[in-house]
Amino acid sequence: MIGIISAMQEEIQALLHQLQNITTTEKGMRTYYAGTLYHKKVILVFSRWGKVASAVTTTQLINDFNVSEIIFTGVAGGIKNELNIGDIVIGRNLYQHDLNASPFYEKLEIPILKKKYLETSNASKLMEATKLFIRNYNQFISKSDAQFFNITYPNVWFGDIASGDQFISSLKKIKKLNKLIPTATCVEMEGASVAQVCYEYNIPFSIIRIISDKANDNAHIDFPKFANSIASNYALGILKNYFA
Numbered sequence: 592m593i594g595i596i597s598a599m600q601e602e603i604q605a606l607l608h609q610l611q612n613i614t615t616t617e618k619g620m621r622t623y624y625a626g627t628l629y630h631k632k633v634i635l636v637f638s639r640w641g642k643v644a645s646a647v648t649t650t651q652l653i654n655d656f657n658v659s660e661i662i663f664t665g666v667a668g669g670i671k672n673e674l675n676i677g678d679i680v681i682g683r684n685l686y687q688h689d690l691n692a693s694p695f696y697e698k699l700e701i702p703i704l705k706k707k708y709l710e711t712s713n714a715s716k717l718m719e720a721t722k723l724f725i726r727n728y729n730q731f732i733s734k735s736d737a738q739f740f741n742i743t744y745p746n747v748w749f750g751d752i753a754s755g756d757q758f759i760s761s762l763k764k765i766k767k768l769n770k771l772i773p774t775a776t777c778v779e780m781e782g783a784s785v786a787q788v789c790y791e792y793n794i795p796f797s798i799i800r801i802i803s804d805k806a807n808d809n810a811h812i813d814f815p816k817f818a819n820s821i822a823s824n825y826a827l828g829i830l831k832n833y834f835a
């Protein structure tokens with residue numbers, strides 16, 4: 592069974608539409624949708640926003656649903672100039688940018704684990720699936736939605752991701768983040784906490800992040816519309832290739 596998590600209902604909507612033979616389980620204010628997606632047994636859940644919400648959901652998924660792998664999919668704010676809205680980041684190393692237990696530990700270091708970041712698994716397979724998807728992405732999103740968000744030639748990146756309990760929407764914060772984690776390509780609010788739970792339970796973890804904004808003053812504009820009409824359909828197209 593493969594666990595698939597998103598933070599928002601909108602980000603998982605296209606997957607839910609394609610899910611066959613659905614059974615649902617309600618636990619801890621979450622709905623877990625088990626079923627078949629492109630001939631693979633999967634379980635879908637939206638965790639809600641933030642590191643606590645996503646860590647709790649991941650733990651439940653691992654302990655109650657016997658998952659062999661977890662994939663997170665959702666949107667992120669690009670913090671490198673080269674990244675455009677509609678680009679895709681396949682996660683390499685996941686950092687918690689708001690973790691600072693100094694002077695007991697170094698900045699960013701996860702207490703006890705002796706790590707500042709956690710690595711993903713299955714990245715090359717996911718990169719291949721994403722590169723294949725990019726060639727035909729317009730089969731999965733409408734022309735008008737692509738035009739609305741100015742998406743013409745989306746790129747795929749294999750990059751580091753910074754997670755924290757903050758929606759980033761200022762250049763000042765981006766500058767700080769660039770200094771703290773120079774390799775980070777984008778920011779979001781869940782990936783690194785899901786990565787930590789997966790690491791502690793020894794479950795392979797990978798992550799797809801679709802750039803919805805540039806973490807600046809405009810970051811909030813049409814956020815749910817992007818998640819629903821673009822990110823969710825991208826995830827469907829990528830996972831179709833990943834499962835093939």
Ligand code: ADE
Pocket residue numbers: 666667668757758759760778779780803804805806807810
């Ligand atoms: N998810 C999508 N855009 C984001 C941003 N700018 N900050 C944090 N999380 C995000």
